[in-house]
Amino acid sequence: MTSFQQTLGEEDGIAEELAASQREISIAEFFEKNKHMLGFDSGARGLVTAVKEAVDNALDATEEAGILPDIYVEIQENRDYYTLIVEDNGPGITKEQIPKIFGKLLYGSRFHAREQARGQQGIGISAAVLYSQLTSGKPVRIESRTQDNGVAHYYELIIDTDTNEPEIDVEKELSPAESNLRGTHGTRIEMDLEANMRARSQLHDYVKHTAVVNPHARIELQEPAGEIKAERAEGAGLPDETEEIRPHPHGVELGTLIKMLGDTDSHTISGFLQGEFTRVGKKTADNIVDEFKDRHYGREMRWRPPGVDSDTDLNAVVVGAVSNKDATHTKLYADRVVDAIEDAGRVAYSELEAIVADVADDMESETGTVFGDTVQENVVDAVWAELTADRAGDVFVAVDDATTNKKDDATVRGLAERIANKFGGEDARDRATRDELGEYVYRAAENTEEYDDATIGETARENVVDELWAQMTTVPDDPPLVREVAGDRDTASELISAMEQVDVMAPPTSCLSPIDADLLEAGLRKEFDADFYSAATRDAEVHGGDPFIVEAGIAYGGELQDEGGVDLMRFANRVPLVYQRGACATTNVVKDIGWRNYNLDQPGGSGLPQGPAVIMVHVASTNVPFTSESKDAVASVPEIEDEIELAVREAARDLKSFLKKRRSMRKRQEKQSVIMDILPTMAEKVSEMTDRGQVDVEDSLARIMNNVLVEREREDGTVTLRVENHGSSAADVDVTDIVDAEPGDPSDGNVVEMDGEWFVKWSPSVSGGETAELTYEVPEDASSDISVKGVEDARLTVNQ
Numbered sequence: 001m002t003s004f005q006q007t008l009g010e011e012d013g014i015a016e017e018l019a020a021s022q023r024e025i026s027i028a029e030f031f032e033k034n035k036h037m038l039g040f041d042s043g044a045r046g047l048v049t050a051v052k053e054a055v056d057n058a059l060d061a062t063e064e065a066g067i068l069p070d071i072y073v074e075i076q077e078n079r080d081y082y083t084l085i086v087e088d089n090g091p092g093i094t095k096e097q098i099p100k101i102f103g104k105l106l107y108g109s110r111f112h113a114r115e116q117a118r119g120q121q122g123i124g125i126s127a128a129v130l131y132s133q134l135t136s137g138k139p140v141r142i143e144s145r146t147q148d149n150g151v152a153h154y155y156e157l158i159i160d161t162d163t164n165e166p167e168i169d170v171e172k173e174l175s176p177a178e179s180n181l182r183g184t185h186g187t188r189i190e191m192d193l194e195a196n197m198r199a200r201s202q203l204h205d206y207v208k209h210t211a212v213v214n215p216h217a218r219i220e221l222q223e224p225a226g227e228i229k230a231e232r233a234e235g236a237g238l239p240d241e242t243e244e245i246r247p248h249p250h251g252v253e254l255g256t257l258i259k260m261l262g263d264t265d266s267h268t269i270s271g272f273l274q275g276e277f278t279r280v281g282k283k284t285a286d287n288i289v290d291e292f293k294d295r296h297y298g299r300e301m302r303w304r305p306p307g308v309d310s311d312t313d314l315n316a317v318v319v320g321a322v323s324n325k326d327a328t329h330t331k332l333y334a335d336r337v338v339d340a341i342e343d344a345g346r347v348a349y350s351e352l353e354a355i356v357a358d359v360a361d362d363m364e365s366e367t368g369t370v371f372g373d374t375v376q377e378n379v380v381d382a383v384w385a386e387l388t389a390d391r392a393g394d395v396f397v398a399v400d401d402a403t404t405n406k407k408d409d410a411t412v413r414g415l416a417e418r419i420a421n422k423f424g425g426e427d428a429r430d431r432a433t434r435d436e437l438g439e440y441v442y443r444a445a446e447n448t449e450e451y452d453d454a455t456i457g458e459t460a461r462e463n464v465v466d467e468l469w470a471q472m473t474t475v476p477d478d479p480p481l482v483r484e485v486a487g488d489r490d491t492a493s494e495l496i497s498a499m500e501q502v503d504v505m506a507p508p509t510s511c512l513s514p515i516d517a518d519l520l521e522a523g524l525r526k527e528f529d530a531d532f533y534s535a536a537t538r539d540a541e542v543h544g545g546d547p548f549i550v551e552a553g554i555a556y557g558g559e560l561q562d563e564g565g566v567d568l569m570r571f572a573n574r575v576p577l578v579y580q581r582g583a584c585a586t587t588n589v590v591k592d593i594g595w596r597n598y599n600l601d602q603p604g605g606s607g608l609p610q611g612p613a614v615i616m617v618h619v620a621s622t623n624v625p626f627t628s629e630s631k632d633a634v635a636s637v638p639e640i641e642d643e644i645e646l647a648v649r650e651a652a653r654d655l656k657s658f659l660k661k662r663r664s665m666r667k668r669q670e671k672q673s674v675i676m677d678i679l680p681t682m683a684e685k686v687s688e689m690t691d692r693g694q695v696d697v698e699d700s701l702a703r704i705m706n707n708v709l710v711e712r713e714r715e716d717g718t719v720t721l722r723v724e725n726h727g728s729s730a731a732d733v734d735v736t737d738i739v740d741a742e743p744g745d746p747s748d749g750n751v752v753e754m755d756g757e758w759f760v761k762w763s764p765s766v767s768g769g770e771t772a773e774l775t776y777e778v779p780e781d782a783s784s785d786i787s788v789k790g791v792e793d794a795r796l797t798v799n800q
C-alpha cells in the first residue's frame with residue numbers, strides 16, 4: 001500500500017486537494033460542536049448553565065444601572081422540552097442591540113473593560129440561545145423595555161451558525177397592555193430547551209448561594225417541583241460602584257505589552273508607562289526605565305582611582321594629556337578633574353566623560369580657556385587607562401568582601417583576576433548586563449576551581465555577582481523609543497522584566513467589588529445556623545496586570561451536618577461556581593492546607609478537612625482566569641492560589657482557637673462529671689471516719705477544678721453571694737439574682753423590676769484566688785435564683 005508519506009513530493013496536488021476542503025470555521029459553528037466548553041454538555045447541566053448566564057447578566061445589568069435587582073426565573077415542563085423564562089427589572093436593551101446580544105457569539109460590553117463584572121467574554125447568553133435552538137429547534141423570545149412603561153421591543157430569533165449573525169423571525173413592538181414584563185422596564189427572555197431536572201440540587205444551590213453573596217438582590221425561582229424566594233436582606237444596598245482602570249504593570253504578558261506598545265500615542269517609554277498603566281507616575285516610570293536600561297544596555301563598572309600610596313600621579317596624567325594650553329590653566333583644570341574623580345570615590349566611563357566635560361565648561365566660562373573635544377577625549381583616554389590599570393586589584397576587594405574568610409588569598413586573587421580579565425574587551429566602557437556579569441563570574445569560578453584546585457560554591461558566586469553589580473552604575477543613554485521596543489521581542493521582554501522588578505503601589509480597588517468580611521460573615525449567618533463564624537478579606541493583588549481580591553469565610557458546628565468532608569462553596573465575582581470542583585484552584589488550595597494545625601480532622605494529612613463546616617472562597621477580579629469558557633473553575637494562577645491560601649488561613653485562625661477551647665472545655669466537663677460521680681461517696685466516708693459534718697461537695701469540686709464558684713448564703717434577711725475564683729486568671733463575671741420580693745441595699749449592684757420579679761445584678765472582676773462578696777437585703781420568705789454569665793459552663797460551679 002502506498003502511504004501518504006511515500007507519495008509526498010511525487011504527486012502534485014495533495015496540498016491543493018486538502019486545501020479544497022479547508023475553510024474558515026465560524027465561532028458559532030465551533031461552539032455548536034463544542035458546547036461542553038460552554039457548560040452545555042447535558043440536558044441537566046444545560047438548564048443550570050442557561051439560568052446562570054441569564055441571572056448573571058440580569059445582576060450585572062441592574063447593578064450597572066443602579067437598580068436593586070429583582071429577578072424572576074421560571075422553569076416550565078412541557079411534553080418534549082422545558083421552557084425557561086428569566087426576567088429582570090434592569091435598564092433593558094435597546095432595539096438595535098437585542099439581535100446582536102442574543103444572536104451573535106462574542107458580542108458584549110465587558111470583554112475590554114478592566115472592571116469587575118460577572119460577565120466577561122460576551123458568550124454566555126448567546127451560547128444559551130445556541131443550545132436552545134439546537135435542542136428544541138425553536139427561536140428564543142426576547143422582550144425588553146428601556147423606558148418606564150414605554151413600548152417594549154419583542155424579537156424571536158436564532159443564530160445563523162454559518163455566519164454567527166442573528167436570524168430574526170419576528171420583530172414587533174408591544175404596548176404596555178400587550179407586554180409580558182412584570183416591571184415597568186427590564187428584559188424578559190424565554191427559551192425552550194431539551195433538558196431535565198436531574199441537576200435540581202445544583203440549580204437550587206446556585207440560586208441560594210447567589211443570594212448569600214448578593215444580599216441586595218431579590219431572586220425568585222419557580223420550577224415544576226418547588227420554589228425558592230430569596231428576599232433582599234433588610235437594608236442591603238447596591239454594592240459599591242466599580243470603575244474601569246488601566247492595567248497594572250505587574251504580570252502583563254509579552255503579547256499584550258507588544259500590542260499596547262503598538263497602540264499607544266506615546267513616543268517615549270516613560271510616557272507610555274505613565275499613560276497606559278495604573279499607579280505609574282514620573283518616579284515609578286523613572287525607576288522602571290533605569291531597570292530597563294540596565295537590562296538593555298548593561299551597567300558600567302565604576303573603578304577606584306589610584307590611592308595616595310600608588311605611584312600614579314593622576315594630576316600629571318591629566319596635564320600630560322593636555323597640550324598647547326596655558327600651564328596655569330592646565331594645572332587648574334587637572335586639579336579640578338582629579339578632585340571630582342576623588343570625590344566620586346569610584347568612576348565609570350560615562351561619569352568620567354561627564355566630569356571632564358563639566359570641568360571644561362567651568363574653565364571656559366571662568367578663564368576663557370577652551371578645553372575642546374579633542375583635549376577632552378585625550379584626557380578621558382589617559383585617565384581611563386589609569387583607572388583600569390589594576391582592575392584585578394579592585395575586583396579582589398569586592399570578591400574578598402563577598403566570600404567567606406575561609407577562602408585563601410591565592411584563590412580569591414585568582415578568581416578576581418579572571419573576572420577582571422573579562423572587562424575591557426570589545427566594549428572599552430566596561431559595560432555588562434547582570435546576566436553577562438553572572439556569566440563572567442561563573443566562567444571565572446569554573447576556571448579557578450579547575451586550575452587552582454579550589455571550591456567556589458553557588459552562594460559565593462551569587463554574592464560576588466551582587467557585590468560587583470552594586471558597584472556598577474546605570475548608563476546615561478536614553479532608553480529605546482516605543483516603536484523600537486514594539487518592533488523587537490527581546491527588548492520588549494527586557495521592559496517586562498524591568499516592570500516586574502520595580503515596586504509599584506497595589507492597584508486601586510475601585511474597579512473591584514469584594515463582599516467584605518463583615519457582610520460575608522452576615523451572609524453565612526443568614527444562610528447557616530452554626531456555632532462559629534469567621535471571615536477575612538485580603539488586600540488587592542495583581543495577576544497578569546489585573547487586580548484581584550480574595551475573601552474567605554468559615555462556618556462551623558451548630559446545625560451544620562457532619563457529612564465527612566466539609567462543604568466548600570466557591571465564588572468568582574459574586575457568582576457561585578457549581579461544577580468542576582476538582583479542577584478548581586480553590587479546591588486544590590483548600591485541600592493542600594494542613595487542617596490538623598487548625599484542629600480539624602484531615603485523614604492522611606491532606607484533602608478536604610472533615611467536620612460540620614462550610615468554607616467559602618470568593619475571588620473578585622477584573623479578569624478571573626477560568627479554566628474554560630464555561631467559567632466553572634478558577635485556573636491555577638500562582639498569585640491567586642497564594643492569596644486563596646492566605647485568606648482561608650486567616651479565617652481558619654479563629655476557628656483554631658475556637659476548636660481548641662471547645663475541646664479543652666469538653667475534657668474539663670468529662671473530668672468534672674467523673675469527679676462528681678465519686679465525690680459525694682467520698683465525702684460521706686470522710687465525714688463518717690472523721691466524725692465531722694458533711695463536706696460541701698460543690699465547694700470541693702470548684703477547688704479541684706479551679707472553677708469559679710458562686711454560692712448563696714442567707715442570714716437574717718441578708719443575702720450574700722460569694723464569687724470565689726479558684727482559677728489563676730481574673731474572671732469578669734455577670735451575676736444576677738432573680739428575686740420574687742423587692743430587695744434592698746444591694747452592694748454595688750443595680751436592681752431592675754420586671755413583671756413582679758427583681759433582677760439584682762453585679763459585674764465584679766475577681767482576680768485569681770480572690771473572692772468577691774455581693775450582698776442585699778430581702779424578706780425572709782423570698783425565693784431567688786442565680787444566673788451567671790461571663791464564665792464558660794465547664795468552669796463554673798453554682799451552689800445555691
Ligand SMILES: Nc1ncnc2c1ncn2[C@@H]1O[C@H](COP(=O)(O)OP(=O)(O)OP(=O)(O)O)[C@@H](O)[C@H]1O
Binds near residue numbers: 091101107118126
Ligand atoms: N438582561 C440584560 N440586560 C441588559 N443588558 C444585557 C442583559 N443581558 C446581556 N446584556 C448585555 O449583553 C452583553 C452580552 O451578554 P453575554 O451573556 O453574551 O456576555 P457577557 O455577560 O458580557 O460575558 P460572558 O460570556 O462571560 O457571560 C453583556 O455584556 C451586556 O452588555
